[in-house]
Amino acid sequence: MAIRRRFKPQPRRENKNPHNINNKILASEVRLVGDNVEMGVYPIRQALSKAEEMGLDLVEISPNAEPPVCKIIDYKKFLYEQKKREKVMKAKATKVIVKEIRFGPNTDDHDYDFKKKHAEKFLKEGAKLKAYVFFKGRSIVYKDKGEILLLRLAQDLEEYGKVEQMPRLEGKRMTMFIAPKTKK
Template sequence: MKNDKKKQLKNQYRVNEQIHIREVRVVSDNGSEVMPTRQALNMAREQGVDLVEISPNAQPPVCRLIDYSKFLYQQKKHQKEMKQKQVKVEVKEIRFGPQTDEHDYQFKLKHAKEFLTDGNKVRAYVFFRGRSILFKEQGEVLLLRFANDLEELGKVEQMPKLEGKKMFIYIAPKKSGVAKKSQQKRDREEAEAAEKAAAKAQKEAEAQAHGTLADVKGGEALKKLADSNKE
């Protein structure tokens, strides 16, 4: 398989004598120049490199004077990096009952947070068994609470929707660093910051007061010493 991919990449470009067009545009760091293909091949030989056709559909085709082996290596490296950057998003399922208890709810909420943090989507649903379909409003409230508890990590793609005996809600992960903080959390953080600033200001004021007092006491001591010397 690897050899097939390597062969496919190698055959993607025409090199040197494989280029049969009459003239080509040779590009370099200094610009570009249209010249006969034979002249471009001679330039490549003189520089000890290859004439590689990188844009065959251009008029005339665009070529570069480069080391073809190094060029293939760079192309392969680039494709590998692009593949690594492609994030595979999975859809993780969370199942609830219409009367899920608080402990079970918190347990599943924790897992959902982990899924969203890892960049996966969450499909949560309430399964109504038998006559429990009568509690579909209760199931909808549960799913909306679930979405609200995940608002810092995920955004709702589809509101609760009943499909047969299941009511689904879809939540997608927010982009890293973009998750919005709840108003309650922002207020708490602002209050904590204000308390820290006040405590710091108080310490600085106390330190300054102690320093001033020390200066006064020192001055008084010096004055008494001077007076005693006069006597």
């Protein structure tokens, strides 16, 4: 009887250097760019010797160009600055917050006003609003009441936000999205 061995997947190796550097550059000619370097097209040996003279690395910046574009820089410093730039871009990216408000098809005026105040507050804070009417049991026969309620909410919140998605029935929920108006 043969022994079955389990397949053990090997962990993926990360490419430590996303760019080709020095002797890893395969092109015969490269275009040199950068500070204190005479720009132009050079044979790879000449470009490598220039980088060696300066005590820096020859880094392939744009491998798909014809000929590939290389830069003479300190590679570790280049990676550090690139990571720093990515971190700043990530910090500047806005995070979208979605707040929900739930109604029933037969929501009273007082309850409606109370929830509308919360919706105003959410939109003023810059959060998106997801308003929905939940139909329990046989209350699904009041679809039109639910739609009227959501459209009324959209009309009341017109100065704080604009409707991103009109009321739409999905299963037992009728959903509508309102995005905040940007401040000028």
